[in-house]
Amino acid sequence: MVFNDPRSAAQPATSDAPLIAAPDAGAGRPARWAASAWVRLPVLFILMLAVDAITAGINDTADGTALTALITGVATAGLALAVYVGLVRYLEGRRPRELALSRARSELSRGALFGLGLFSVTIGLVAMVGGYHVRGWGSIDGALTTLGLMICASVTEELAFRGALFRVLEEKAGTYGAVVVSGLVFGGLHLVNKDATVWGALSIAVESGLMFGALYAATRSLWPAIGLHFAWNAAEQGIYGTAVSGAGSGTGGLLRAYVSGPDILSGGSFGPEASIFAILVCAVPTVVFLRAAKRRDRIHRRGELAGARQA
Template sequence: MRFIWQLLAVVAISIAGGQGLAAVDGNPWLQLVVGSLAAVLAIFVYGWVVRRTEHRPSTEVGLEGAAPAVGRGLLIGAAMFSAVVVNLFSSGQYEVDGLGSPTGAVGLFGFMAAAAVTEEVLYRGVLFRIVEERTGTWIALILTGLLFGASHLFNPHASLWGAFAIAIEAGGMLTAAYVATRRLWVPIGVHFGWNFAASGIYSTEVSGNDTPQGLLNSSMSGPELLTGGDFGPEGSVYAILFGVLVTIAFMWLAHRRGHVVPRRHTDRNDATTRLVR
């Protein structure tokens, strides 16, 4: 039942946040406010429901060291997407035609903050963490990564290739970031940094979604294998390559810290508490 209660709580916040953002669509400043509030509320509700259903401190969203952890993740995510764009730019697939819309970037900041936080508390905080208790780290990483990729099949311009790419570069990488730290802050930062760089800075599609123009007025053309086509650069082989490399780095760190749970049954107390100590 703890899984059901946690899932329902996080999904409710995600739906409420989505409805709120839809209600202020077209007003970037209100999108910033609503999106930021939805992100904060998702963290608060997740921490509350975990404490109530598992009778333990919600260490994975503990506030100590949260800001620098989010900052590190943000830099990693933004740097990764920038590396993808640099490769596309150097080969002539990405072009910048001037300044885009700074106010559009403001609205995208709020939208992507809400999306990053709600998806991380759902997929890493609830789904991966509880599945890992039964299956161990590696099986849980694969299962929830595939589920995360499959969830993007409902997006506009979705494709099996795009879902596969998301499963690897996001589902695997973000889960690995959680395993390495046993906290949600770094994966939240990576997720937000990647998505905001894609939309708010470089003005590209995000997982098949056409987003408002960001800081740069840009265009892309070329082979879908390199550009991702209508799905956006997340469907690019460059994105998959960088995602795999960062996943390997995070899992190496997780092994060094002893954070990888073998395939075994655990008791009702969450493995997170034991590993963080």
């Protein structure tokens, strides 16, 4: 899949300039105490992790019906976006172009279609080796409830890990360093889930953490990653009825299913994300996105973005 390249003919080749230029007129002055990336990074990342935890708690209490889950999921996702925008304006004195509304609809749609396709290929491979079994039809209400939960989770996690951790860390560690570190932290935090395993967390780091980071590097937009993240998780549980990232059985999906066989093939109790097939399937777009980022001159060396911000 090819995502839109936001560069216009009037912009220079270094298309990241809007992200690191001087503060926007009318957006307010950046907080002077947060001028250093090493200061902004923990503040923004920890605050967005707190938003993730708070909204997750709210959604967990509102999943009694599909309607309340959907409404609450959309509302809390909107709240998280508003918090992120407010923090970026305060800490950096700019409007977050990584959340440009003009790109939201098309990039969310493309990301979602791509995520649905990626997971469908993954579960298809698991099924081919006898690791995925369908017992029968599940519940439409359960699937819609899952959608509500995943809407918020995909937004808050991408804001925290790509919008905060990757984006700010890239100023100091460069693009490749930010991809690796944000991916490892993303996978590591999945160890707190109910059925977490070290292998599962490492799988998440490699297949999802690296892929989402590479996608952001290629597009410089959070919308494609949010769409991909949402559709992958929604398909995993809401359609195919399998566990998501070791978080337990969840609210159900359109199909009642289970996995069996060696964990390396099926993913075991962690879910298909811990399958070697998921790693292999996601490795392909990760390489494609990184190549696209390089072609678009969006791979930055250590300190390059920090220098541009100060210039």
